[in-house]
Amino acid sequence: MSLAEEYTDTTDASRLERGLAYFQRNSRAYLLIAPTALFLLAVVGYPILETFRLSLYQSPADSNIETFVGLQHYAEIVTSDIFYQLLWQTGRWVVVGVAGKTVMGLLIAVHLKGDIRGRKFFRTAFLIPWGIPYAISAVVFRWIEHPQFGFLNAILLKLGLIEQGIGILGNPDIAWLGVVVADIWIGTPFMAIIFLAGLQSIPQELYEAAAIDGAERWHQFCYITLPQLKSVILIATLLSTIWTFVSFDTIWTMTGGGPLSTTATLVIHIYQVGLQNGNLGRGAAYSVVGFLFLFVFAIIYLRVYTRGGDEL
Amino acid sequence: MQSSNNPESSEDSLDRRQLLQALGAGGAIAIAGCSGGDGGDGGSGDGSSGDGGSGTDGGDGGDGGSQSIQFLTMGVGDNIQQFFEENNAAFEEEYDVDVEFTSVTWDNARQTVNNRVDGGQAPDVSRWPARWIPQLVGKDALEPLDDMMDGEFGQKFSEGVAAGTMYNGSHYGVPWAASNKCLYYNKDVFETAGLDPENPSLDTWDDMLAAAQQIRDSDASVPALGLAGADAIETGSQYYHYHWSHGADLVNDEGLPVVNTDGAVDALSFYTDLHLEHGVTQSSPLSSTRQDIRQLFENGDLGMVIGHVYTGLNIDSAKESGDVDFDYGIVQVPEGPEGRYSLFTIDAITILSQSEHKDLARDLIRFYFDEERRFQYSQQKGFLPVVEAVGERPYFSDSKNWAPFVEASEYARARPKLSNFSQFNDRMVQAIQEALADQKTPQKALNDAQSDLEDAME
Numbered sequence: 168m169s170l171a172e173e174y175t176d177t178t179d180a181s182r183l184e185r186g187l188a189y190f191q192r193n194s195r196a197y198l199l200i201a202p203t204a205l206f207l208l209a210v211v212g213y214p215i216l217e218t219f220r221l222s223l224y225q226s227p228a229d230s231n232i233e234t235f236v237g238l239q240h241y242a243e244i245v246t247s248d249i250f251y252q253l254l255w256q257t258g259r260w261v262v263v264g265v266a267g268k269t270v271m272g273l274l275i276a277v278h279l280k281g282d283i284r285g286r287k288f289f290r291t292a293f294l295i296p297w298g299i300p301y302a303i304s305a306v307v308f309r310w311i312e313h314p315q316f317g318f319l320n321a322i323l324l325k326l327g328l329i330e331q332g333i334g335i336l337g338n339p340d341i342a343w344l345g346v347v348v349a350d351i352w353i354g355t356p357f358m359a360i361i362f363l364a365g366l367q368s369i370p371q372e373l374y375e376a377a378a379i380d381g382a383e384r385w386h387q388f389c390y391i392t393l394p395q396l397k398s399v400i401l402i403a404t405l406l407s408t409i410w411t412f413v414s415f416d417t418i419w420t421m422t423g424g425g426p427l428s429t430t431a432t433l434v435i436h437i438y439q440v441g442l443q444n445g446n447l448g449r450g451a452a453y454s455v456v457g458f459l460f461l462f463v464f465a466i467i468y469l470r471v472y473t474r475g476g477d478e479l
Numbered sequence: 480m481q482s483s484n485n486p487e488s489s490e491d492s493l494d495r496r497q498l499l500q501a502l503g504a505g506g507a508i509a510i511a512g513c514s515g516g517d518g519g520d521g522g523s524g525d526g527s528s529g530d531g532g533s534g535t536d537g538g539d540g541g542d543g544g545s546q547s548i549q550f551l552t553m554g555v556g557d558n559i560q561q562f563f564e565e566n567n568a569a570f571e572e573e574y575d576v577d578v579e580f581t582s583v584t585w586d587n588a589r590q591t592v593n594n595r596v597d598g599g600q601a602p603d604v605s606r607w608p609a610r611w612i613p614q615l616v617g618k619d620a621l622e623p624l625d626d627m628m629d630g631e632f633g634q635k636f637s638e639g640v641a642a643g644t645m646y647n648g649s650h651y652g653v654p655w656a657a658s659n660k661c662l663y664y665n666k667d668v669f670e671t672a673g674l675d676p677e678n679p680s681l682d683t684w685d686d687m688l689a690a691a692q693q694i695r696d697s698d699a700s701v702p703a704l705g706l707a708g709a710d711a712i713e714t715g716s717q718y719y720h721y722h723w724s725h726g727a728d729l730v731n732d733e734g735l736p737v738v739n740t741d742g743a744v745d746a747l748s749f750y751t752d753l754h755l756e757h758g759v760t761q762s763s764p765l766s767s768t769r770q771d772i773r774q775l776f777e778n779g780d781l782g783m784v785i786g787h788v789y790t791g792l793n794i795d796s797a798k799e800s801g802d803v804d805f806d807y808g809i810v811q812v813p814e815g816p817e818g819r820y821s822l823f824t825i826d827a828i829t830i831l832s833q834s835e836h837k838d839l840a841r842d843l844i845r846f847y848f849d850e851e852r853r854f855q856y857s858q859q860k861g862f863l864p865v866v867e868a869v870g871e872r873p874y875f876s877d878s879k880n881w882a883p884f885v886e887a888s889e890y891a892r893a894r895p896k897l898s899n900f901s902q903f904n905d906r907m908v909q910a911i912q913e914a915l916a917d918q919k920t921p922q923k924a925l926n927d928a929q930s931d932l933e934d935a936m937e
Binding site: 227313314315316331332333334335336337338339422423424425426427428439442443444445446 | 589590593614617708709710711761762763764765766767771774775780898899901902905909912913916918
């Protein structure tokens, strides 16, 4: 045995020993978390594995027989036009939705932090959209935007800005915007309350010192508020991105993914393929693709975020 | 000062512990929400079940009932809930059993049935559209009911109606309810447009277009015609009248798609021209579901619409309560170059193969097909009677609302029974939308649909 091998062996042995010693020291802790870990494996791990398994099979709606097809679903997905259309539409939906919620949430939080009249009322009131089930909010917005019965069209008609109702949700070019508006309305309160909590943790002395130095409000916002809120904004937008990505109720209730699938996202398509059309294997493959997208996104996002030395 | 209210303000970011606390709180809320939801669901289910007979009669069933039967149905609304409550209770008493009655909304219906079948928890008896039969037969989920339908019981139904629940030469259900369609027109709008409301001359599609153009050019301040174009299953249901009447079909005798024939192109061209060229429809058909245009008509804000019998019943009801005030007429769906068709839909009541109470399930079906019960059901629900003797009653044949629909049975045509009809229909709706949005010509839209459907049905 060479010196290097001996050295390696020794190192391995010591690592093993260290590991065992560490496990023995913490055995009670591992024992205590074991039930929870097993539970999580059962309720989180198993469905993910089962979805992956299902994605390797042809599982037609009219039969219990599953045929192994390997990676065929994946190959067909990545070579289909609809996949890239869905990626574009999902990306557009997530980016615009999260940006809208973030900006609106920040604006509301900044205003609610100030000493405005009726602050308590507004703080409670602006939570209402978040408290209403998404599907109900979506129905309300569908009616607001309805070409014949809608509130929005009624106002525009009264003002003489249009001659007949505009079917926002029926127009392939702008339907997605009609849905995004509803999603921003629904999701903004969450962002606002997170930002408000973050704003309240910023030491007031920083603003006072900046004011003494002659910094305008805008400069205070740019150089104190935003940097201090960085970690909060990153966590909030990460969560919001995930929720927006997997959001189903709002789109489905308002447009069902139409017209011409222009408001369909990956999640809507998964439902249509897997559950509506009964092609469980293909739907599962789409689910795995969606899961991988989110997984990779979360890792990259957190890596970039923690690179500067911050930690969650 | 703000900071004085914030003892932890020195921490300028969320640390891991805070995040875990937040997630923990979120998790607790989620679990509470899930618990509440489960409870709610359960409550809802119990509620249905209770409504269905475990209320006052539940005690009786509990005392004496040695077995129970699960009865799943869809879309039990206010107008028919009492019917099921009373009859389930009567069945429980007569047969000394518990009826576990559950109603789900149509949105969740298909998934509920599939989940329960796949999970080995199928109900004993279930009611849903007959077009789902092929899919469930493919899963060996349905009990053939030839023994019932080929005997005396089956003679209650006309041949056409009975055929609605057949697949591969066997009856896999009993026709539960049927619906077809006619063309409604607003007599007040017709009068304003100078059309004769009592003799509207709406025999052909061209007649309908001519009337619509006259309405469009008149002082009537409502759209002439309701056109469905939204991304919804019913858009296909509305369009197929045009498709079939132009000699087009959806599938051939071998079950292969044939959606882009010359007749089909003519039909879709006519359908889209109503909006794009003639401008006689409501604005933005792509935003409008069948329900939307029906609602417009029921409000008195539309000249014509193809609708079910309950459209007229709803208007009568609204007129009685003073909500609307206009007269309407009903004529047959217009005729095309190759005939006249009225989309016919049959709901079936079936026995699931997994049932351990198949005899009792047959008893439940026979019980619900008592003639008086069927009369009561059709009357309250607003569906065409499936039992011949009920349909012959003067209540239907002499009624201003019902008579045209009884006559329309002559033109009845059902959608093809395909195991993947939902997928098929979705693709057809996409073609309709592509043409309506002027993104593709009708020819191109149907050619593309044909190509995709051929791939899907290989």
